[in-house]
Amino acid sequence: MKKTIIHQIEIGERNLKSLIQIKLPRNTKKVTGIKVTANAYDTNMIILTEEIGWLWLKVAEKRDVFFAEIVKTNLTQNDWYSYDLPFVKDTHGKIGLKTNTTYPISFGQGRAWIDGTKDEFFSIEVLPENLIIEGYYTNTLTSLRGGYTVNIYLAIEV
């Protein structure tokens, strides 16, 4: 049977390194998928699309890191924004999706230039011998507004 467990890390300070330990259920056979999400935004209320932190995960008592990721914030659904003006420059001069909400979508103009696919877990096969996964998350954001949450989703087979 497949199951998903979620571990949340609350980030409240700049350059913070958080050590984490995830306890898996006792009947876990293996970890089959991982997904990491975060909801950070900077002091100008701009949704960040660049990296916001690093995550490292390893099976306890083994030296090998089995998962490492540069964590980025999830973009909102692209089709919330006007099709006729898909690209704008933000305050950092970066070109990206329009961040001002023009919700709901303007159906009448422009064209659908985005093709969406299902959000899926990163496929992996880890055999945790002692049911503990440990690691750390480093917050690399310097313009942190308030705090944010990093969610680690582990798809497991029990």
Place this chain on the structure above:
Amino acid sequence: MSYKHNLIKERFDLTISAEDQTFKDSFELDKNAKRLIGIALTSDRDDLMFYRGSQKILLNDIELFPEGFESKLLLSGLNVAPDCRMITVGELETGNGKVDISYTDKPHDLARFVPYRVTIYTFCIVEFEEK
């Protein structure tokens, strides 16, 4: 409810009337729905659901999505083909057809709260008895 191509599609609504709270409700699937194959989540305010929502969904005490599973991972936008918007859950026996949803709203600066609706669609297979 519609009943076409051996599939039963049902819709259940949950009204989120206050912020930073958990709303629970229980629904019953159609008696002819034998196997649950997928679900879909929508809202009248997709942006609020995206930033603020997380939920737990159970089918007869079988946990489909655990507590804290973010709603943004279950939402589909217009850029996803209609045929791909359902989240597949395999083929689960519906049993007595009880679906429990526990939706949690959590404040977020990018989406100010207004009351909104969360809708869960279920897709079930009807199995006809062979004679």
